[in-house]
Amino acid sequence: ETGVTQTPRHLVMGMTNKKSLKCEQHLGHNAMYWYKQSAKKPLELMFVYNFKEQTENNSVPSRFSPECPNSSHLFLHLHTLQPEDSALYLCASSRAAGASGDYEQYFGPGTRLTVT
Amino acid sequence: SQQGEEDPQALSIQEGENATMNCSYKTSINNLQWYRQNSGRGLVHLILIRSNEREKHSGRLRVTLDTSKKSSSLLITASRAADTASYFCATDGGNQGGKLIFGQGTELSVKP
Numbered sequence: 482e483t484g485v486t487q488t489p490r491h492l493v494m495g496m497t498n499k500k501s502l503k504c505e506q507h508l509g510h511n512a513m514y515w516y517k518q519s520a521k522k523p524l525e526l527m528f529v530y531n532f533k534e535q536t537e538n539n540s541v542p543s544r545f546s547p548e549c550p551n552s553s554h555l556f557l558h559l560h561t562l563q564p565e566d567s568a569l570y571l572c573a574s575s576r577a578a579g580a581s582g583d584y585e586q587y588f589g590p591g592t593r594l595t596v597t
Numbered sequence: 598s599q600q601g602e603e604d605p606q607a608l609s610i611q612e613g614e615n616a617t618m619n620c621s622y623k624t625s626i627n628n629l630q631w632y633r634q635n636s637g638r639g640l641v642h643l644i645l646i647r648s649n650e651r652e653k654h655s656g657r658l659r660v661t662l663d664t665s666k667k668s669s670s671l672l673i674t675a676s677r678a679a680d681t682a683s684y685f686c687a688t689d690g691g692n693q694g695g696k697l698i699f700g701q702g703t704e705l706s707v708k709p
Contacts, residue, residue: 485639524640524685524699537696571639578696585630586697588639 484508487572487589494562495597502557502592504572512578513555514586515547516571524571530555531578562596569593602700603686609706616673618703620686621666627689629662630697631671634683643671643684678709 485506494500506513515527529537530549544566546558555572569591575584604619620629628647632640646653646662646669653660659672673680683704687697 521701523701526696526698529696569637573640585642585645586640587642588632590639591637593637 485589491593493595499560504555506574510574512575514573518569567596603703607704618671620669622688625691630687632685676707681707
C-alpha cells in the first residue's frame with residue numbers, strides 16, 4: 482500500500498450529493514487504475530489511464546467520472562449515485578499499461594463508500 | 598467475463614501447515630499474478646509468473662503455472678497467523694492493454 486495514497490478513506494454520501502475520490506502515487510508510474518470491490522464479487526476494473534490518456538472504460542455508468550490531470554494524480558468524481566454503488570473503491574498504479582500486462586500493480590488502501 | 602476462478606473459496610488451517618490455493622482461467626495469457634488483500638485494505642502484489650515459466654518461488658511462496666490446463670496454484674509453506682488474508686489471482690487475458698482480470702479470491706484463515 483505504500484506509495485499509493487487515497488483520500489478519503491471513508492465516505493458516506495446521499496444519492497443527490499457530489500463528491501470526489503482522490504488518488505496519488507509517489508512511485509513514478511505512468512499508468513493508473515480505478516477498481517470497484519463489492520462484497521462477494523470479483524474486483525471490477527473501472528478505468529485505466531496510461532500516460533494521462535484514458536485507455537479503458539469498462540462500461541462504467543456516467544455517474545462515475547474519472548479525471549487524470551497528470552501521471553501522479555487520479556480522481557473519481559461521483560454524482561447522483563445509487564445505494565448499489567456502495568463498495569470499496571481501489572486505486573492502483575503501474576509502470577505502464579503495457580499490452581502484455583506484465584507490470585505489477587500497486588494498490589492504495591481504498592475508499593469505503595456508502596451511499597444512503 | 599470473469600477470468601480467474603479461485604478454489605477453494607475459503608480455507609482454514611493451523612499455523613505451521615501448508616496452504617494451497619488454485620486458480621483457473623479461460624483465455625490465453627501472457628502472465629498471471631497473485632495478490633493478497635488483508636480485510637478491507639488494498640491489494641499487495643505477491644508474485645508474477647510468465648506464460649513460459651512453470652514454477653516460481655518467493656520466500657515461503659511457490660507458484661506453479663500449467664498453461665495446458667489453464668491453471669495456477671499458490672502454495673504458502675509453514676503458514677503463520679499473519680498470512681490470514683484473501684488471495685487473488687489475476688490474468689492479463691492476453692494483450693488487454695494492462696487490464697488485469699481478477700478472480701473472486703480465496704479467504705485463508707490461519708489459526709494460531
